[in-house]
Amino acid sequence: MPPTLKSAVTISDATDLDASQLLRLFNQAPWAKNRTVTDAQAMLDHSDVVLCAWDGDRLVGFGRVLTDFVYRATIWDVIVDQSYQKQGVGTELVQRILNHHRLKKVELFWLCTSRPEFYKKLGFSSKEQTGMVWSLSKQARAE
């Protein structure tokens, strides 16, 4: 039985999301807490699909996709406000991405996560490929 989404929460494509609202969510995650409004706004401007979960005018969840709309899509920054977790919001966000009308042709969705069990329940597998990461904070760029 899929979890029931808290009735007050609605999920929609982001249209004019203000990056400062997003920072309140990012501040709850160790991997995103040092992000700035300027960089987050640039990230929003260059993301292909952005979904938000709202409780009224309060942003309570977020997820975004970078994609070619045909072969590959990567899912990034899925996050739910701590006080709204374990109510089905995260599951609904990911399912909305996988079934999004602009992503219908995509043959492979990819993500990196510290929560593999959450994504396994949504059909993701870690067996087929090995993900590798190049991190600016750990490497120097060639001049």
Ligand SMILES: CC(C)(COP(=O)(O)OP(=O)(O)OC[C@H]1O[C@@H](n2cnc3c(N)ncnc32)[C@H](O)[C@@H]1OP(=O)(O)O)[C@@H](O)C(=O)NCCC(=O)NCCS
């Ligand atoms: C990972 C994350 C996005 C999940 O969001 P969420 O809204 O809590 O997700 P859901 O509520 O859909 O599912 C989470 C759990 O709650 C359970 N759940 C869902 N609805 C429920 C309900 N109505 N009652 C009780 N439990 C419920 C789910 O079964 C799931 O159980 P599990 O932890 O055993 O897998 C959220 O924990 C988060 O933002 N974490 C911090 C950021 C992060 O780590 N992001 C992922 C890195 S890529």
